[in-house]
Amino acid sequence: xxxxxxILAAGMGSRYGGLKQIDRFxxxxxTIMDYAVYDALAAGFTKVVFVIRRAFxxxxxxxxxCKYESRVTVDYVFQEKDMLPPDFVAPAARSKPWGTAHAIxxxxxxxxxxxxxVNADDYYGQSSYKIAAEFLTRPESTLPDYCxxxxxVLQTLSAHGAVARAVCDINADGLLKGLVERTNVERFGxxxxxxxxxxxxxxxxxxxVVSMNMLGFAPSVFPxxxxxxxxxxxxxxxxxxxxxxxxxxxxxxxxxxESVRVHVLRTSDRWFGVTHPDDKPDVIAKLRAMVDGGEYPxxxxxxx
Numbered sequence: 001x002x003x004x005x006x007i008l009a010a011g012m013g014s015r016y017g018g019l020k021q022i023d024r025f026x027x028x029x030x031t032i033m034d035y036a037v038y039d040a041l042a043a044g045f046t047k048v049v050f051v052i053r054r055a056f057x058x059x060x061x062x063x064x065x066c067k068y069e070s071r072v073t074v075d076y077v078f079q080e081k082d083m084l085p086p087d088f089v090a091p092a093a094r095s096k097p098w099g100t101a102h103a104i105x106x107x108x109x110x111x112x113x114x115x116x117x118v119n120a121d122d123y124y125g126q127s128s129y130k131i132a133a134e135f136l137t138r139p140e141s142t143l144p145d146y147c148x149x150x151x152x153v154l155q156t157l158s159a160h161g162a163v164a165r166a167v168c169d170i171n172a173d174g175l176l177k178g179l180v181e182r183t184n185v186e187r188f189g190x191x192x193x194x195x196x197x198x199x200x201x202x203x204x205x206x207x208x209v210v211s212m213n214m215l216g217f218a219p220s221v222f223p224x225x226x227x228x229x230x231x232x233x234x235x236x237x238x239x240x241x242x243x244x245x246x247x248x249x250x251x252x253x254x255x256x257x258e259s260v261r262v263h264v265l266r267t268s269d270r271w272f273g274v275t276h277p278d279d280k281p282d283v284i285a286k287l288r289a290m291v292d293g294g295e296y297p298x299x300x301x302x303x304x
Contacts, residue, residue, distance in 0.1 A: 002046035003136040003216075004111055007033060008103045009060070009120035010053045010079040020274045021120040022056075022063045025283050027291050028299035032274065033120050035287070036129075037068055038300050040116070043129035044137070047073040049110050050120075051103045054078050067301050079106045085226055088233050091240055098232070099244025100213065101225055108222040116216045117247070123283070124149070124214050125269025126295070135265060136216050144260045147216035148176055148251075150209035151271045153185065154192055160278045162186040165194075165210040166248050168264055176262035178255055179211060179248050209264070211248060212271050224254055 009021045022031055037048055048068060052060050057076070065074050079097045081090040083106055097103065104117055114136035118124060128149050135147045150168050157163065163186070166179040184195040185204075192204040232245040254260045274283055291298045 001113060002044045003133055004047040004049055004113055004115040005037065005040040005045045006049050006051065006104065006107055006111065006115050006117045007036060007120050008051050008100060008117060008213075009033070009064075010051050010097065010103055011120070022060060023274075023280070025274075025280065026287050026296075026298065026300060030287070030298075030300050031064060032123055032283070033064060034067070034300050035123060035296065036118060036120075037072070038296070039124070039126045039129045040133075041072055042126065043133040045072075045116070045129070045133060047075065047113075049075045049077060049107055049115075051077050051079050051106055054080065071301075075110050077107045077110050079103045084233065085230055088230075091236075094240075094242065096242070096244075098229070100247040101232075101245040101250045102229060104217075104247060105222060105225040105229055108219075108225075111222075112219055114216065114218050116214065119213050119273065121275075122212060122214075122271065122273040123286075124212070124271060125267065128214060128267045128269045131265045131267060132214065132216050135263065140218065144218055144220045145263060146218065146221065146251075146260055147263045147265050148211050149214040149216075149265045149267050151212055151267060151269070153204060153208040153210045154187075154206065156210055156212060156271050157185060157187050157192060158275070158279070159187075159282060160276055163275075167208050167210050170209075170264050174264055176251070176255060176264050178252055181248075209266060212273075213247065215247065215251075221260075224259065225250060228253055 025032055026034060068074050081094050081097045084090060116132045132149055153165055162184040164183045165185045167182050169177040169180055171177050182194040186192060191206050193201050196202050228250045229245050251262060272283055272286055290296055
């Protein structure tokens with residue numbers, strides 16, 4: 001049994017203006033998830049679990065999941081705002097679930113093996129799935145060992161404006177020390193720049209690597225997620241707002257506790273994603289170029 005691919009696909013696409021998870025970007029109408037599942041299967045993953053919302057379950061199964069069910073084990077879990085640990089009730093005024101840490105926690109009853117969590121609307125690259133699969137099939141150690149696939153920051157910047165990026169702070173052994181959130185990250189000349197904690201513009205060194213939420217875990221992560229989710233929800237009861245329990249924040253807290261190790265796996269793969277409608281033509285062009293270059297068949301599943 002190989003590792004599982006967990007695809008976080010419950011977002012409503014408010015900035016994009018629709019469900020970008022099932023939008024068509026490939027030359028034969030493929031979604032970005034089509035390429036993710038294709039690359040994961042080639043790397044040795046043997047199960048795919050989708051985190052979705054009940055509101056679009058029927059459309060998702062019809063347009064996405066049914067394509068893979070004859071090739072790999074497919075399962076679904078739901079992320080809703082009322083899916084919480086015991087003794088917690090979602091505020092009536094809240095309109096959305098509780099973030100990426102909550103999304104992964106929602107999959108706890110469907111995953112009993114090492115797994116890789118990815119965003120549904122991001123393209124991560126073929127070799128990134130391979131290095132993640134190699135890590136996730138290693139023998140277990142006493143202290144939980146997780147992984148983060150890290151991308152050169154300059155390969156993740158948008159042509160349509162500044163972005164936020166979580167820069168990896170790495171020790172000499174290749175272990176993650178922490179994630180430093182940088183805002184207003186944008187290209188500037190041959191390099192890039194960002195806003196520091198004071199709001200001042202600083203130049204990138206060019207060798208920084210960043211997390212794009214491609215994260216590998218063992219099932220031991222689920223109790224950690226529940227513990228930190230409860231802490232987050234307790235704070236929400238005292239001062240409710242619309243904030244989210246985000247997986248990079250939880251990872252940072254686990255590192256401070258020294259309860260896990262996170263290995264940084266560097267990749268040279270290209271990354272691209274979809275946030276705004278203006279991103280769509282770029283994604284279509286990049287996928288077309290890869291198909292024309294022989295990296296993928298078209299259509300991707302009929303010929304695989």
